[in-house]
Amino acid sequence: MSVAGDLPKAGAPSRAWVIPLAARIEGLLLPVAALLAGFAAFALFLLLLGKSPVDFFALVYKAGFGTAFSWSNTLSRAAPLLLAALCVAVPARLGLVVIGGEGAIVLGGVMVGGLALPLSGWPPLIAMPLLACMAALAGAVWIGAVGALRQWRGVNETIASLLMAYIAIALMNHMVEGPLRDPASLNKPSTAPLAEALRVGDLPGWNVHWGLAVAVLACIFAWVLIDRTTIGFAARIAGGNIRAAQVQGLPVGKLVIGFTALGGAFAGLAGYFEVSAVHGSANASLASGYGYTGILIAFLARHNPLAIIPVALLLAGFEASSGLVQRRMDLPDATMTVLQGFVFVAILASETFTGRLNLAALLTKGEQR
């Protein structure tokens, strides 16, 4: 048969292992290159301002990763970032670009703030899990609604989630300044503070709250779900080609709503830890942009929940150092946002190189000679 004869028989077995390896290398190479390109563009921006890029990155290192104190600062910021990134990465497996995690964080926080008084006398063993679940539920309903709108009404999930984040922030402002306002909070309207007994403490021996451990576990859980279960496989089919999933009779609607809701639940959980471990009550500080940084992290991690962990640490370090860097180098407030913008544009541009590097050919070059 002439068809079978075209296959280079001898080369085939030695090349078989190269394909997944090449895909893996490419998956690592592209985001790293994009990150470096973003940094390089940002360095030019600093030079234009007359500042030294070397000083900048040295300061970021010192303030983000240089000392035990800076590590604890970085790690506490990593917790909400990890969960916010999952809110993007989980729906992304279905091909959905959800960018409104900020709304779910805020609503999760408001839920905790609102329940602070009613639950104040409850035993912590019951009240704390309940608070966490309610915050996750608030996020799940919010982002799940984005999935439902997408599935049943064909509304673009990217725009819907972004606009719903604005609605969520407005809702928070209304609740915090109105019905849920603690009369004692004068300068900064807040909800009633959470009882000390219900606050989330630090990890034993660390200066970092429990949220970090939960967030890392959430990443592992999401990875197992997507990579190792049949549910995740069904979602990957739907994300890879929705028509194929439909022809196979897969429950696409349930998957869309389920995965968006799960992403929202993670973000809601971030809100829970922000209130119960950091702020103590819900107020405008909840909308501090973690949801948006989470988008960048998820894209840099190529929506792989395990890769989110190192990327979130890196970005958390930048966030943690921003105050110091701005003051020392006399840079504007928006500096870190500018850096994130450069990196984000670079990562989006790098996507166009996917599958074009032909690493498999490079890897087998030696053998063919």
Added chain:
Amino acid sequence: MRDAAPLDAPGTAAPHRGRAIGIETVGMTMRFGAFTALDDVSIEVKPGSFHALLGENGAGKSTLVKCIMGFYHASAGNLLVDGFDGDIGDPRDAHAKGLGMVYQHFTLVPALTAAENLVISRADVPAIVNWDRELADLTAFMEAMPFKVPLTEPVHRLAAGEKQKLEILKQLYLGRGFLILDEPTSVLTPDEADEVLGHVRKLCEAGDLSVLMITHKFREVTAFADEVSVLRRGKHVGSGRVADLSHADMAAMMMGDAKPAAPAPRAATEGATVLDLSGIRARDRSGLKEIAIDALSVRAGEIVGIAGISGNGQMELMEILTGQRPMTRGSMQVNGAPYRASRAQSRRLKVRYLPEEPLHNACAPRMSVAENIAFRSFEARGDDTRLWLANGEMRRRADHLVADYKVKTTSVDSPIAALSGGNVQRAVLARELDGEVDLLIISNPCFGLDFTAVAEIRARIMSARNTGTAVLLMSEDLDEILELSDRVCVMSEGALVYECSAAEADIATIGQHMGGHA
């Protein structure tokens, strides 16, 4: 402002208006990396000739015409236009020299009229168009043509044949003296095809035009072309006058040593009704027209072929059958039980699907071959379902099916998009035919595949039928329907308008029903 009639104006000017151009490729070679798509091809199209270019898929026909039109830059070789060096750097150069191309699919703007389409196709549309004047010019142009198209009708109201005529008129209007037609009749009924090609032939005979037509229909070559060239695997393997060649000669040149497909043997079968559709009504894609299937049944061990020109409701019928399009009325039953195409139902009732263009409709292109092969059964463990993905089992099953169905792939871990069309179809066929199958629903299974793959896939379908599978086959390829079917239905305007047994099938009658003329 324009003073002159469009045809004489600078820029649009038809340098060769009314005169056929001859072209010749000399040693044309095109390499993509290590792959040679075109190998030292020399073909001459004499002025005024109607030259057919035959070849299997992947033989290099498209590459050759893309080199001629300047879309590709040949790695070696020359193009002569009227005996002089063509020196064509991009499609604009080709157009300026009077070379034009009509594509397989229409390039007209549906919402605009024929006149508007013609005017905007010019290279030098003025900022302000004097429509009265243009219309007068166009009417005069149309008068001089051997065939006409209504100028003021929006193009979407024209029939497919009219649109194809307009595409050709557009090329003449732009002053082209050499035309490449890329499978120009694939969207036409047999009658429309004959009419359009008849007109083109007359233009050639009158010395207004030379034509190079890519086709795979021998009938059209014999009826209209005067010369033919054949490509096989990038090489020019033969040319000749059509009058001197039989269909068998041409087929032999196209296929080389490969043996022509002997139609798969058909066993006598008898079985109970498996699929039964009655009184079905549904909206079509546009939401304006209705799909109406009054009665359609397929019994075990039978292939029912649904013929029709694309866009007459076949896609919608497929969507109804796969549960993606809601029915407003009617019932769909499989083995006597109501059927809604859920995953559980299709597994229990052993219903399988082979949608057209499998890479786009039945695969996730970036997922691996093994994963794609697992789509149908990844969560099944006997009658139970499983939560944990069994990667090892998935791979073993894929290895086994890839070997059984001769899927050519470097590894089952390669993304399925890296496979050729025939191998994607083999992989999908392996997935859908594995195990017991009671009902197989297929749409255009051989679209864009080469001879070997086509023969093999048709043999698989036939052998499924012979072992008692009920097969519903929707295809735009009438030859395929006639080769495989036991019973033929014709779909037109969303309804089944004609039915006959394969024995009494007559191409002319079927063609008329396809075009809605009966």
